Amino acid sequence: MTGNSLPVCGQGGADEALLTVRGLRVVIDGLHILHGVDLDVAPTGVTALLGRNGAGKTTTVKAVMGLVPRTGSIVFAGTELSGLPTHLVVRQGIGYAPEDRGIFAGLTVAENLRLAERDGAPAYRLVHELFPELKQRSGQLAGTLSGGQQQMVAIGRTLLNGNRLIIADEPTKGLAPKIVAEVADVLARVAESVPVLLVEQNLAFVRRLGGACAVLADGRTAHRGDTAELLADEAAARRLLGVGSRRPAGGSAVPVTTEVAL
């Protein structure tokens, strides 16, 4: 599923996509970081944005959010975003959990969530159902939470406002394996009701969530297709993602990253 034509398979095609990015370019301080990213985010489930370190994944989602200057087309539910500043992108219904989590360490869990409220009726019920721990720890300073708990605050914030798309940038970064599995379960539940664009390096995590994927290489889209198919294709996974694989006795090859396997 590679090559110049970049056909789309797996969940949703270009016609049905919730978010359609075409020819996305980003230049920062004269440096050309993205040279033409094409991406379709399916209207349901998880769409993974993959690629080696420095491929341009974070820059792509920042460009969607209007956090870096960009050119090209970014159409979300029929609205062109490429000329909009971040606060108007957010108001279209896109929740963003950034790579650094953006937690206010000196504020409590409840205060961190309250700061994210945008609508008259924030969905605390949903957030507390998915993350009961956040309710129990509502008075705790966010800076004293574990990495996994902070990630829950970051994802919880995106769920408060009835968003139509959640973007999560490397939610497993720095988390212990047990917590990674918990975050995977929660994201799978989130994706049952809200589509998720997931930037991720941990391929075991990505595999568990399934769905469609786009792979970036050197600031361009190098592949689009079904995540499970890509990860089952040892040669393609090695070429596009730089990973080896192990083959369990009697089983199919499983790509192995340098990161945590589930």
Ligand SMILES: Nc1ncnc2c1ncn2[C@@H]1O[C@H](COP(=O)(O)OP(=O)(O)OP(=O)(O)O)[C@@H](O)[C@H]1O
């Ligand atoms: N503000 C910036 N100024 C200069 N270079 C930048 C800037 N932001 C990103 N880059 C460069 O652009 C390239 C893409 O970075 P980006 O963070 O988007 O990659 P990534 O795929 O998310 O990588 P990783 O998986 O390591 O987080 C990298 O070479 C990075 O150093």
